Amino acid sequence: MEKAKRAAGYRAADMILDEDRIIGVGTGSTVAFFIEALREKNLMHGRMFVASSLDTALKLREMEARLLDLSTVDHVDVYIDGADEVDAEGNMIKGRGGAHVREKMLAYISRRNIFVVDESKLVGKLGGKPLPIEVLPNAVSHVLKALRSMGLNASIRSSRCKDGPCISDNGGVIIDLQVGVIEDPEGLEARLLRIPGVVDTGLFIGYVDRLVVGMRSGEAVVKEFKRRRGLL
Numbered sequence: 390m391e392k393a394k395r396a397a398g399y400r401a402a403d404m405i406l407d408e409d410r411i412i413g414v415g416t417g418s419t420v421a422f423f424i425e426a427l428r429e430k431n432l433m434h435g436r437m438f439v440a441s442s443l444d445t446a447l448k449l450r451e452m453e454a455r456l457l458d459l460s461t462v463d464h465v466d467v468y469i470d471g472a473d474e475v476d477a478e479g480n481m482i483k484g485r486g487g488a489h490v491r492e493k494m495l496a497y498i499s500r501r502n503i504f505v506v507d508e509s510k511l512v513g514k515l516g517g518k519p520l521p522i523e524v525l526p527n528a529v530s531h532v533l534k535a536l537r538s539m540g541l542n543a544s545i546r547s548s549r550c551k552d553g554p555c556i557s558d559n560g561g562v563i564i565d566l567q568v569g570v571i572e573d574p575e576g577l578e579a580r581l582l583r584i585p586g587v588v589d590t591g592l593f594i595g596y597v598d599r600l601v602v603g604m605r606s607g608e609a610v611v612k613e614f615k616r617r618r619g620l621l
């Protein structure tokens with residue numbers, strides 16, 4: 390899928406407008422191609438970047454990008470990010486990289502949202518991949534109990550580099566839910582956010598303006614959506 394991810398990342402770079410001064414940057418391997426394209430197409434100069442994760446901040450710093458902290462901005466001109474699954478309405482599951490809380494904040498404050506995926510991410514209905522939620526550390530026990538009492542299969546994501554839970558850049562614990570086919574994304578989101586201590590979910594509903602789908606052939610197809618959420 391490298392070729393497809395690359396096609397999507399590079400095509401998204403072509404969508405950066407001259408007037409885009411502040412660019413939000415998501416997390417993941419497809420976004421890494423977008424960052425590479427920014428440099429190759431000489432699009433870094435005169436622009437500032439807001440990273441959704443430490444991983445992305447470090448990648449941008451390698452290129453001597455000017456970084457702004459998320460806490461100091463109330464908008465970005467355009468936000469580019471990847472996704473784990475996208476349905477026909479542009480609803481998504483995100484968070485394989487554990488960065489979905491900051492990613493959603495950036496998608497919320499962005500004037501344009503462009504998501505970049507390879508064609509394997511397109512699904513009829515969401516739910517084939519785990520749905521992550523981020524939880525405050527002192528809420529983990531009761532959140533797990535609440536999720537299980539709702540009949541959801543929930544497990545704490547394990548860290549790959551140390552014993553114990555995967556801790557996000559915000560200090561939250563990532564819990565993965567195996568939910569199966571999600572018939573009602575908004576209903577599920579509302580039920581999850583009702584549990585005290587849940588910071589946010591990996592469900593991104595109504596945030597896409599443009600979806601760039603990279604194909605195995607190396608081409609990229611662009612789909613337009615009517616965005617429904619955000620500080621527009």
Ligand code: 5RP
Pocket residue numbers: 415416417418419420470471472473482483484485486487488489492
């Ligand atoms: C990180 C994310 C990523 O955008 C998502 O997992 C897609 O990653 P990749 O482009 O590597 O497939 O949500 O939290």
